Amino acid sequence: MTFYLSMEKAYSNLKFYKKELILGPLFKMLEVVFELAMPFLMAFIIDEGIDKALNFDDYSAIYIPGLIILGLCVLGFFSTLVCQYFASVASQGFGTKLRNTIYKKVLDLDLEDAERFGSGALTNIITTDVNRLQVSVAMMVRLVLRAPSIVIGSLICAFVINWRIAFIFLGVVVLIAIIMAIIIISSSKQVxxxxxxxxxxVETTSDSLNGTRVIRAFNNEENEIKKYETKTKKYFDEIKISNVINALTNPLTYLVINAAIILIIYFSSSEIIAQSGMSKGELTSLISYLTQILTALVVVSNLIVIFTRAFASKHRVDYLLSLESHIYKNGMFSEKNIAKGQQIIKFDNVSFRYRDAKNSTLLNINFEINKGETIGIIGGTGSGKSTLIKLLDRFYTPSEGTIIYKGKDISEYNFRELRNEISIVNQKPVLLAGTISENLKMGKQNASDEELIKALKEACAYDFVFSKNGKLNATVEEGGLNFSGGQRQRLAIARSLVNANEILVLDDSSSALDNLTEKQLNNNLKERSDLTKIIISQRVSSLRNADKIIVMYHGQIDSIGTHDELLKSSNLYKEIYESQTREE
Ligand SMILES: Nc1ncnc2c1ncn2[C@@H]1O[C@H](COP(=O)(O)OP(=O)(O)O)[C@@H](O)[C@H]1O
Ligand SMILES: [Mg+2]
Structure with a gap:
């Protein structure tokens, strides 16, 4: 068997935003240049402009650089806007694409993996993690280049103005960098x-919300609340430490910076500098450069926190994306037509055990189904009926034995196309929020209204659908909660009938139907003689007319035969039958 290993990674989708990722930072650099030029102009105004204005009544040295400053501000404003635009396009676009990639992956996951993650964790990945990655992309465009360039640029400018003083700058930068490194290293683990x-x-919250009804039903609220409180307490304690560490960053940096400003003023007024002739304007500009360095360094420390978080998220997203799903297993589906009455499905000594289960759920299952037949499967709850179907649908893979479909090992088929041939109505059918028509078309997007109506009629669902406002376009609420259990079952059957090509499986799907409706449904299904039907039920009445009935008992086949044969050959079947006729 060959596997397709997904090469998709969390940041893979960045490749669609090359333009934004390059142009965004470039525009930001333009702003950096303007910002660095500003103190120079200010120095000029202070030194030349004020002097000329006072002594010669000439204001040109004030308003000309003033106008240039104004112009630079406007240009800086626009380049920031452009950069912000690119950052937003790249990060939002990236986030959207990543969400789609993840969603697709989740839908393709093997049931086993999906169950292992749980819906809480998956929700968490698609919301929190993607958001963090998205923020990191915005930061990449906006700040990753800017912050270091401001630091380096300001340093260079300081050296140009006065190299002696600039050494104080250098000392300050190194000192702050060291302080920050210490804080970041000790806090990143905490983060x-x-x-x-x-x-x-978040995961617990989301899982509990989904399971509220269960939690209440078992009077387990107190227990759950206690567990939850332990977790929030832990969070509180941890975030306290993390916040204390972070809180130290700012005061420490300000301390160093202010000390440096005092140093600079001291030195510049001292004799050495007085000799080298540093002006008031230069002093002011040096102080603005120092402030710019400060702000940039604080930004860098925030960036590191953002990227530490994004990195944790990247890890999780990468893991999810790296899961191989059997859907991509190689194997072409050679459309093969089987004549009616010929073997279409064969279970050859199939056994199966769930990953964490102690015992086999299915043991040595052998049976054959011919095209066009109606097969009934009966057995108590937990006897393995639904598991049998999950194997047929390739949600799970047999631990032993093979399932043959149209003469070939089912694992060789392309997953998606197999799904097109085998239509399953699950025990607990899920209807999605939308309209009836949307739900019916899930397996066949291009189905016509006539096809939908035909399927609704076959599933005995036509009457209640067409008595609704909007008919085919009537609203279906999430989970189909605006329909009764029996109506949901019939809608699910209709949905499967719309795209049923070869095999139709009803897994306990008529349990909520009254006898009359069920009889009608079975009669309608009989008309579809080209379809092979597998009907799982706990009621003999639902499948007594089947061509073959498989009786399951604790994961094994007790017996196979027609209703009449089984009455004679299987004590178990006879018992079930008699207990049910007595009830009636
Ligand atoms: N996802 C699962 N993980 C572990 N065990 C499972 C899982 N699903 C079902 N089982 C177990 O497998 C057995 C058969 O279940 P199932 O096939 O649903 O029975 P039936 O449909 O006949 O009621 C049960 O004992 C059940 O507890
Ligand atoms: Mg079942």
């Missing part, structure tokens, strides 16, 4: 810890 705890909380 990650806090992050994990927060993720855990």
């Amino acid at each position: 990650l810890k806090v992050q994990h705890t927060l993720d855990d909380i």
Whole structure:
């Protein structure tokens, strides 16, 4: 077997935003140049402009550089706007694409992996993690180049103005860098810890919201609340430490900077500098450069926090994306037509055990199904009926034995196309929020209204659908909650009938239907003689007319035969039948 390993990574989608990722920072650099030029002009105004204005009544040395400053401000404003625009396009676009990639991946995941993640974790990845990655992309465009350039540029300008004083700058930068490095190294672990705890909380919240009904049903609220409180307490303790560390950053940097400003003023008024002739204007500009360095360094420390977080998210997204899904397993579907009455499905000594289960759920299952037949599967809850179908649908892979479909091992088929041939109505059918028509078309987007109506009629769902406002376009609420259980089942059956080509499986799908409706449904299905039907039920009445009935008992086949044969050959079947007729 060959596997397709996804090469998709969290940041892969950046390749679509090359233009923005290059142009954005370039425009930002334009702004940096303007910002660096500003103190120079200010120095000129202070030194030349004020002097000329006072002594010669000539204001040109004030308003000309003043106008240039104004012009630079306007230009800087526009280049910031452009950069912001690119940052926003790149980060939002990237986030959207990543969400789509992840969503597609989630839908393609093997059931086993999806169950292992849980819906909470998946929600968390698609919201929190993607957001963090998105923020990191915006920061890449806006600040990653800017902050270091401001620091370096300001340093260079300081050297140009006065190299002696510039050495104080250099000392300040190195000192702050050291302080920050210490803080960042000690806090990054803390940041990650806090992050994990927060993720855990989000996950618990989302899982509990989904399971509210279950939690209440089992009177387990207190227990759950206690567990939750332990987690939030942990978060509180961790974030306290993390915040204290972060809180130290700013005062420490300001301390160093202000000390440096005092040093500069001291030196510039001292004799050495007085000899080298530093002016008031130069002094002012030096102080503005120092302030710019300060702001840039604070930004750098924030950036590091943002990227530490994004890195944790990247890890998780990468892991999810790296999961191989069997859908991409190689194998072409050679469309093969099987004549009616010929073997279409064969279970050859199939056994199966769930990953964490102790015992096999299915053991040595052998049976054959011919095209066009109606097969009934009966057995108590937990006897393995639904598991059998999950194997047929390739949600799971048999631990032993093979399933043959149209003469070939089912694992060799292309997953998607197999799904097109095998239509399954699950035990708990899921309807999605939208309209009836949208739901019916899930398996066949281009189905015509006539096809939908035909399927609705076959599924005995036509009457209640067409009595609704909007008919085919009537609203379906999330989970189909605006329909009764029996109506949901019939809608799900209709949905499967729309795209049923070869095999139709009804997994306990008529349990909420009354006997009359069910009889009608079975009669309608009989008309579809080209379809092979597998009907799982706990009621003998639902499948007594099947061509073959498979009786399941604790993961094994008890017996196979027609209703009449089984009454004679299977005590188990006879017992089930008799207990049910007695009830009636
Ligand atoms: N995802 C799962 N992980 C582990 N065990 C499972 C899982 N799904 C079902 N089982 C177990 O497999 C057995 C058969 O379940 P199932 O096939 O759903 O039975 P049936 O459809 O006949 O009621 C049960 O004992 C059930 O607990
Ligand atoms: Mg079941």
